[in-house]
Each structure stands twice: as structure tokens, then as C-alpha cells.
Amino acid sequence: xxxxxxxxxxxxxxxxxxxxxxxxxxxxxxxxxxxxxxxxxxxxxxxxxxxxxxxxxxxxxxxxxxxxxxxxxxxxxxxxxxxxxxxxxxxxxxxxxxxxxxxxxxxxxxxxxxxx
Amino acid sequence: xxxxxxxxxxxxxxxxxxxxxxxxxxxxxxxxxxxxxxxxxxxxxxxxxxxxxxxxxxxxxxxxxxxxxxxxxxxxxxxxxxxxxxxxxxxxxxxxxxxxxxxxxxx
Numbered sequence: 001x002x003x004x005x006x007x008x009x010x011x012x013x014x015x016x017x018x019x020x021x022x023x024x025x026x027x028x029x030x031x032x033x034x035x036x037x038x039x040x041x042x043x044x045x046x047x048x049x050x051x052x053x054x055x056x057x058x059x060x061x062x063x064x065x066x067x068x069x070x071x072x073x074x075x076x077x078x079x080x081x082x083x084x085x086x087x088x089x090x091x092x093x094x095x096x097x098x099x100x101x102x103x104x105x106x107x108x109x110x111x112x113x114x115x116x
Numbered sequence: 117x118x119x120x121x122x123x124x125x126x127x128x129x130x131x132x133x134x135x136x137x138x139x140x141x142x143x144x145x146x147x148x149x150x151x152x153x154x155x156x157x158x159x160x161x162x163x164x165x166x167x168x169x170x171x172x173x174x175x176x177x178x179x180x181x182x183x184x185x186x187x188x189x190x191x192x193x194x195x196x197x198x199x200x201x202x203x204x205x206x207x208x209x210x211x212x213x214x215x216x217x218x219x220x221x222x223x
């Protein structure tokens with residue numbers, strides 16, 4: 001099966017600009033997650049979709065970040081306006097969640113965002 | 117809040133030696149503990165996971181142990197090989213990740 005894909009792989013923008021990241025999960029995976037990893041630090045949870053609904057967005061840093069998953073397929077994460085501290089690698093992951101249990105998450109290759 | 121502490125942050129071993137990475141967690145309701153490996157420039161991938169109804173799980177050279185009373189779990193890699201070199205992350209639940217351990221296996 002095709003894996004999780006993300007676009008773009010790299011993005012370099014200036015402070016104050018807008019960037020939109022896209023994630024296509026594995027087909028049939030209802031659960032979709034966004035994470036961010038700043039160099040040398042942990043993989044930080046941002047939010048979790050179940051189909052098109054936001055199940056948990058407790059990790060979203062502030063209202064400059066907006067995630068959507070219209071139709072319950074692909075998801076976008078928009079940062080507007082971008083700040084220097086938003087730089088990092090943004091990972092998307094998807095999973096099947098069976099019977100309410102957590103399960104293996106399949107990660108995308110990540111989008112490396114650099115804000116200058 | 118939920119928190120996962122992971123140690124050590126870096127670990128260097130000789131090829132053939134064992135490596136152990138330890139994690140502690142705070143949420144006593146947690147029941148799922150995965151370990152992910154991220155090679156340089158690649159995506160994190162699950163290498164092993166354990167649920168709270170067992171204390172140990174093994175898959176070839178990799179094993180994970182879980183102590184629910186003490187709220188800690190560990191990854192054990194035996195007979196390490198250079199290709200084991202990577203960053204390893206423990207996690208629990210949704211998941212909340214540990215800070216990562218950079219493992220270097222010297223040939």
C-alpha cells in the first residue's frame with residue numbers, strides 16, 4: 001500500500017508569510033496526526049483528527065496554526081503569519097484505531113520548514 | 117499533564133554490545149507504549165510496541181520491558197550493529213514522545 005505522503009518536502013519562507021503543508025494519509029486510515037520536531041528535541045504532538053473531526057488539538061501552539069481535514073481524507077496545516085520559532089520538521093502520521101486502542105502510526109517523510 | 121522522560125539522550129556502544137534506553141511516564145492510565153526509530157533524514161518507524169497487559173515483548177534482537185507499578189519501560193537491543201545507529205523515541209498513549217536517544221554503534 002502507498003505510504004503517508006507530505007508536500008512540500010522543504011519550505012523556506014520569510015517571517016510574516018503564510019505556508020500551507022499538506023498530508024495524504026494511508027487510504028482507509030481514519031486517524032491523522034500532526035507533529036513538529038525542532039532540531040534535537042522531542043517529536044511534539046500538535047493535533048489529532050478522526051476522519052474530518054478534530055479529536056484533540058491540545059498541542060497546537062497558538063491561533064496562527066490552522067489544521068483542516070475536509071472530507072476526512074487529506075489534511076492541511078496552515079501557518080499564518082509564520083514566526084521564526086515555527087521552524088522545524090512537521091510530520092504527519094496516520095493509523096487505524098481498532099476498538100478504541102492506540103495502534104502503530106505510520107509517519108510521512110516530513111516537511112522541513114525554515115522561517116527566516 | 118502527560119509527560120515522558122527518556123534517558124540517556126546519547127548512547128555510544130561498540131558493535132556487538134547491548135544498548136538499553138529507559139523511559140518513565142506520568143499517566144497511570146496509559147496502556148500502549150511504542151518505540152520508534154528514526155534514521156538520519158528518514159521518517160520515524162515503529163520497531164516494537166507493548167501493551168499494559170504484558171510485561172515483556174521480544175522481536176529478534178529487540179526487546180521491551182514494562183513496569184506499570186513504577187511507570188517505566190525500557191528498550192533493549194542486543195548484538196548491536198552499525199545499522200542500529202539512529203534516534204530512538206519512546207512514547208505512550210496518543211502518543212506523547214520522549215526526548216529521543218541518539219544511538220551510535222561503532223564498528
